[in-house]
Amino acid sequence: MKYDADGQLRAINPEAGFFGVAPGTGEDTNPNALATLHANCIFTNVAFTDDADVWWEGLGPAPEHLIDWRGNEWTPASDTPAAHPNARFTAPASQCPSISSVWEDPAGVPISAILFGGRRATNVPLVTQSRDWEHGVFMGSIMSSEKTAAAAGTIGEVRFDPFAMLPFIGYNAGDYMNHWLEIGRATDAAKLPKLFWVNWFRKDQDGKFLWPGFGDNIRVLKWILERVEGGGDAVETPIGYVPAPGAIDTSGLDVNDATMAQLIEVDHDSWKGEIPLIQDHFEFIGERLPAELAAQLDDLERRLANN
Numbered sequence: 001m002k003y004d005a006d007g008q009l010r011a012i013n014p015e016a017g018f019f020g021v022a023p024g025t026g027e028d029t030n031p032n033a034l035a036t037l038h039a040n041c042i043f044t045n046v047a048f049t050d051d052a053d054v055w056w057e058g059l060g061p062a063p064e065h066l067i068d069w070r071g072n073e074w075t076p077a078s079d080t081p082a083a084h085p086n087a088r089f090t091a092p093a094s095q096c097p098s099i100s101s102v103w104e105d106p107a108g109v110p111i112s113a114i115l116f117g118g119r120r121a122t123n124v125p126l127v128t129q130s131r132d133w134e135h136g137v138f139m140g141s142i143m144s145s146e147k148t149a150a151a152a153g154t155i156g157e158v159r160f161d162p163f164a165m166l167p168f169i170g171y172n173a174g175d176y177m178n179h180w181l182e183i184g185r186a187t188d189a190a191k192l193p194k195l196f197w198v199n200w201f202r203k204d205q206d207g208k209f210l211w212p213g214f215g216d217n218i219r220v221l222k223w224i225l226e227r228v229e230g231g232g233d234a235v236e237t238p239i240g241y242v243p244a245p246g247a248i249d250t251s252g253l254d255v256n257d258a259t260m261a262q263l264i265e266v267d268h269d270s271w272k273g274e275i276p277l278i279q280d281h282f283e284f285i286g287e288r289l290p291a292e293l294a295a296q297l298d299d300l301e302r303r304l305a306n307n
Contacts, residue, residue, distance in 0.1 A: 001111065007187035010108030018096065022046055022087040024058040029214040032098045033089075042090040045069040047082035056083035111193045112228045117164055117200070119145040123270050124199040126211055126248075126263040127220050129227055129234065129241040133184035136195025138296035139240065141177050142278050143197065160281040174288030181290055194228050197240070202263055210263050212253060223248050237266040238303035272304050 001011040018036065022043065025033050046054045048067040055066055068074040068082045093099055102109060116139065118124060124144075130136030140163040160166075162173060169176050184192060198220060200213045223243050226232030233244035242264040250260060278297055282289050 001183070002108065003187055004107070007191045009111045009183070009187070009191070009193055011111050012106065012108045013093070013103060015093065017090055017092045019088055019090040022054075022056040022059075022089050023081070023083050023085060025056070025089075026058045026060060029058065031215075032096055036091045036093075036096045037089055038095065040092055040095065043088070045084035045087040046089075047074060056087055057081055113194045113196060113224050115196045115198050115224070116140045116143050117198045118143045118161060119201045120158070120199050121146060121201060121203040121207075123267065123274065124197065124202065125239075125242050125266060126199060126202065127223065127243065128197045128237075128239060129224075130195040130197075131240060133189065133192050133195065134181065134292055135240065135296060137177065137180040137184065138293050138300075139195065139197045140180065141293050142281065142297075144277075146201075158277075160277075160284075172288050174285050174290065177285075177293060178288075178290045181292055194224070196224055196227075204259075204262070210255075210259050212255070216253065219249050219253075235264075238268065238300060238307055239266055239271060242266065268304050268307050271300075275301050275304070 001009055004010055018033075020033060027034055043054050046056045047069060049055050049063055050065055055063060062076045062082070064075060066074040066082050068078070068080065069084045069087060074080075074082045093103070100109065114136075128139065130139050143161055143164060144158050145161045145164070146158055162169070162177065163180075165176075166173075198217075200209075200211055200217060202210050204210055223232050227234065227241075233247040234241040235244050245257065245261070248260065255263075275297070282294060282297065
C-alpha cells in the first residue's frame with residue numbers, strides 16, 4: 001500500500017495467486033473459487049479419484065472409491081475423512097472470474113475500507129466499525145481467533161492474532177503496530193480508509209454457526225460500503241459501531257431478528273472479561289507496544305465501566 005500524489009491510499013496485490021482450504025469449498029459455498037480451479041492448480045492433501053481428478057469433503061457427493069490423502073483406499077463407509085482438514089488449493093488469481101479488470105494496475109486500486117477477520121464463536125460481533133484510524137489499529141492489534149487445523153496447539157483454543165498476521169509478521173510486533181499508526185498520520189484523516197472487524201464464525205449455544213457465511217457475506221460488505229459512503233445505520237457500542245437492527249439485508253435468508261441481534265450483540269460483562277486477556281497480550285508484546293494502543297485499552301475499559 002502507498003499514497004498517491006493526492007494522499008489517497010492505494011494498493012497492489014503482490015501475490016500472483018490464491019490459496020485456500022479445500023474442505024468445505026463447493027459450488028454452493030464458493031462458486032468463484034471452483035471456477036478458478038479449472039486449470040494450472042496445485043492441490044495438497046486432497047483425495048484422488050479413479051479418473052485422476054481430486055475430491056474433498058464439501059465438493060459434492062462422495063465417489064464410491066478414492067485414494068485418500070494418506071494414500072490409502074477410501075470409500076464412503078470409511079471412518080476417516082478422505083481429505084486432510086487443512087487440505088489446500090493454489091491457483092493463479094487471473095483465473096478468478098470475479099477479479100477486478102485493473103487488479104494489476106501498477107498505480108494500484110484506491111482503498112476505501114480495510115477488513116480484519118478473526119474466528120471467534122463468542123463476544124465478537126458479525127461486523128464492527130472502528131471509531132477512527134487509531135481505534136481501528138487497536139481493533140486490529142487485539143484481534144483473536146480460535147485455533148484451527150492450520151495452527152499449532154489445541155483446536156478451539158483462543159489465541160491473539162494481531163491483524164490476522166501473527167504467523168507472517170517478520171519483525172517486532174510492536175513496531176508492526178506502530179507502522180499502522182504511522183500510515184494513519186501520513187494523510188488527511190478524511191482520506192483514510194474505514195477500518196472494520198468481521199467475524200463470520202459466531203455460534204449459538206448448540207455450537208451452530210449463526211451466520212450462513214460464504215456468498216452471503218456480501219450482505220455485510222454492502223453495509224460496509226454504505227458506511228464508507230456516509231450511510232448505513234449503525235449503533236455505537238463500547239467496542240465500536242455495529243449495524244443497527246435491519247441495517248443488514250437478510251431477505252431470503254433463514255436468519256430471524258433474534259439471530260441477527262445475537263450476531264451483533266456486544267455483551268458488556270463478557271467484554272469486561274476480555275480486558276485482562278488483552279492486558280496479558282499487550283504485556284507479551286512488550287516495551288515496544290505503542291503508547292497509543294495502551295491508551296486505547298484504557299479508553300475501552302472506561303467505556304465498558306460506564307455502560
